[in-house]
Amino acid sequence: MFAYRSLRVALLGAGTVGSQVARLLIDEADELANRVGARLELVGIAVRDPDAPRDTPLPQELFTTDAESLILGADIVIELMGGIEPARTFVLQALGSGADVVTGNKALLATHGPELAEAAEQVGAQLAYEAAVAGAIPIIRPLRESLAGDRVERILAIVNGTTNFILDRMDSTGTSLENALATATELGYAEADPTADIGGYDAAQKAAILASLAFHTTVPLASVHREGITEISAAEVAAAADAGYVVKLLAICGRMTDPDTGEDAVSVRVHPALIPRTHPLASVRGGNNAVFVEAEAAGPLMFYGAGAGGVQTASAVLGDLVAVARRHVVGGPGLGDSAHAGLPVLDIGKVTTRYAISLDVDDQPGVLAAVAQTFARHGVSVEQLQQTTSDESGRATLVVGTHTARESALAETVAELATIPAVASVASVLRVEGAA
Amino acid sequence: MFAYRSLRVALLGAGTVGSQVARLLIDEADELANRVGARLELVGIAVRDPDAPRDTPLPQELFTTDAESLILGADIVIELMGGIEPARTFVLQALGSGADVVTGNKALLATHGPELAEAAEQVGAQLAYEAAVAGAIPIIRPLRESLAGDRVERILAIVNGTTNFILDRMDSTGTSLENALATATELGYAEADPTADIGGYDAAQKAAILASLAFHTTVPLASVHREGITEISAAEVAAAADAGYVVKLLAICGRMTDPDTGEDAVSVRVHPALIPRTHPLASVRGGNNAVFVEAEAAGPLMFYGAGAGGVQTASAVLGDLVAVARRHVVGGPGLGDSAHAGLPVLDIGKVTTRYAISLDVDDQPGVLAAVAQTFARHGVSVEQLQQTTSDESGRATLVVGTHTARESALAETVAELATIPAVASVASVLRVEGAA
Known part of the structure; x- marks a missing residue:
């Protein structure tokens, strides 16, 4: 040769x-x-x-x-x-x-x-x-080069195969997180110590890398808001399915305006979220990964494939x-990354999105009004309110879907909801992403 | 600044x-x-x-x-x-x-x-x-660079938005090709002269480019087998849906072995095909494009997004x-493409795939046997054979699903089927791709 x-x-x-x-x-x-x-x-x-x-x-x-x-x-x-x-x-x-x-x-x-x-x-x-x-999914190079002439507005990504496997299994079989994790470990999808995966730490690292590239901005790992899937229950997954949603652990990197200063900024967060079953990310099954990119000129793009494996x-x-x-x-030097945009990375409290809140309440007159007033007091606009009929114990489940609201306002609302006497517990708070 | x-x-x-x-x-x-x-x-x-x-x-x-x-x-x-x-x-x-x-x-x-x-x-x-x-979908760069260290085995791609819009509309509304094309023209998805799109010419050009890159081989446009969607009927689309398939115009680039010489080769073809509804390409709706790549190490990857638009x-x-x-x-020169592999591009006659053949037959004793013998005589193995009950005219539809067979053998089979007296017509011959 x-x-x-x-x-x-x-x-x-x-x-x-x-x-x-x-x-x-x-x-x-x-x-x-x-x-x-x-x-x-x-x-x-x-x-x-x-x-x-x-x-x-x-x-x-x-x-x-x-x-x-x-x-x-x-x-x-x-x-x-x-x-x-x-x-x-x-x-x-x-x-x-x-x-x-x-x-x-x-x-x-x-x-x-x-x-x-x-x-x-x-x-x-x-x-x-x-x-x-x-x-194996080519995503760094497309962000670095193919989209270099475009403006990335938002990334919604499934970047951790272990948690996607677990959540997919909970969704398809109705099993608990514990059981799904055991299966994942058995099949080699989860490591002996699964903390990095199910705690969202692995996804947070990837989110920092993606956001830095996409927004030409240094995004320190510490500024990535991180929540894992450890609190996700079989009931939440089932309720999501009934409502036409699926629970996924998402890495979300978005451009936004700082609501306090009006300046351009970005936010980077990793947390479980509800996405509509019609969203392309909803069909990402098992241990696969996918990165959904919304760019100003290119529109929505998705990159899909195996997220791990030697x-x-x-x-x-x-x-x-x-x-x-x-x-x-x-010959010739490498093409460096640029952090020329240098946008501030906002705290999660400034992020706005939609929420689904599930409350266990006593089925008595006035509960609905008290809950609705609490949302209104914090400026969180309610889109939908649905109460199940109470069981023999007199308890009912109240599911509240909000319009887009600020994270800090939602947190204050949830804290106050927990103090209402007729509210036995705040069973679930999930962000809703990718909905029209 | x-x-x-x-x-x-x-x-x-x-x-x-x-x-x-x-x-x-x-x-x-x-x-x-x-x-x-x-x-x-x-x-x-x-x-x-x-x-x-x-x-x-x-x-x-x-x-x-x-x-x-x-x-x-x-x-x-x-x-x-x-x-x-x-x-x-x-x-x-x-x-x-x-x-x-x-x-x-x-x-x-x-x-x-x-x-x-x-x-x-x-x-x-x-x-x-x-x-x-x-x-807008980054696919050239991933093929040129990201997968440069891997071995691409196969590409199945939807690279023409006009035909995907038309076939998707036929699938979702049950309308005819003619009506779907009219809608596409009205909405700006099709040009005044739609020949380049619905004839598969546009897709064939893209297939030649993709295959050349993926296989490090010069693939002349003339060696791309091309069929358009002009013969696809509402009945075919409906029958596909009933069987769990969807009709898509696919660009298919594959490595293969020349069945006659045993040498490494490639084949590149554009034609309508049935794909299972569970395949990631089946969910590509409207005028969108997607490129599904199977690489030896990376496994399956999909790139999805808008295929056209200014x-x-x-x-x-x-x-x-x-x-x-x-x-x-x-500084430094550009990175050229390499055609070092120089693989031969095989004629469609040497390609092997699966087929679904639909025949209009007289519902009389011996038809089934005559049809089955014809397949056997040409070495085409039948996987499934299904006959509808005959209507008042005494006509029935016979749908034959084959195992993997050579294109030339299938063509000879179809030619001979048409000569059987009890076979009124060969209503449809479609290749089946992407099935397990």
């Missing part, structure tokens, strides 16, 4: 994704060389324990514990270790030495993205991270690698 | 898309400058008649009939004239002078793609064409423009 030049590729980490990337680099070496115009030579894989058992058999001589030496001799470094340190130090080292970096490390990007972007820009190196959000995510890493390597071959 | 350098942008054509691009270039000049790191100065718009009425008001002094002079002074040329000539000459002229080119011209790319790619590569210029396929397509053009301009600013 044609004698291509070689690019030295160093891999940091050989977990589920890393070992698949290594395997594909070896198995598809000739094909990749043709696509890049240079051979991608995997010169080493830095791991903590070279003798640890691996799912994928890889040449033992590639393994090393000396990440620093490996990085120093590389043209391109692929970082798939996860976590903040030592990943951050290694990536900065690689960029500092002029190597291009491909990473799938969402935690690192969500917390140190601007630092890494600046390091890359200073030396004209490339930093690519398609694998960090929504696994080989699927490896596809995203290799896509980045080929693009980065081709650029490395033809 | 910061004093950026300027890039001279020339626009060829001011139709629906072109005038929106011009408007956005003018209205969003400051924002685009921030994103690019250079001002994008629209230096002129070449049109046939500068005094023709336009939907979008644009500065009259920008218009010129002298495209050649405009191109000579430009850093980036946006070609939105459509058609082969003079677009081809202008694009080659632009690339020859070292300018980067952004085009949305599917006819030009489908027929002269390799020539343009070579011209760009010779001078290291960029050639971008996201707007040529599926309007401002939507303008989004794709501006995305390309910003990406191309950023590359222009930082």
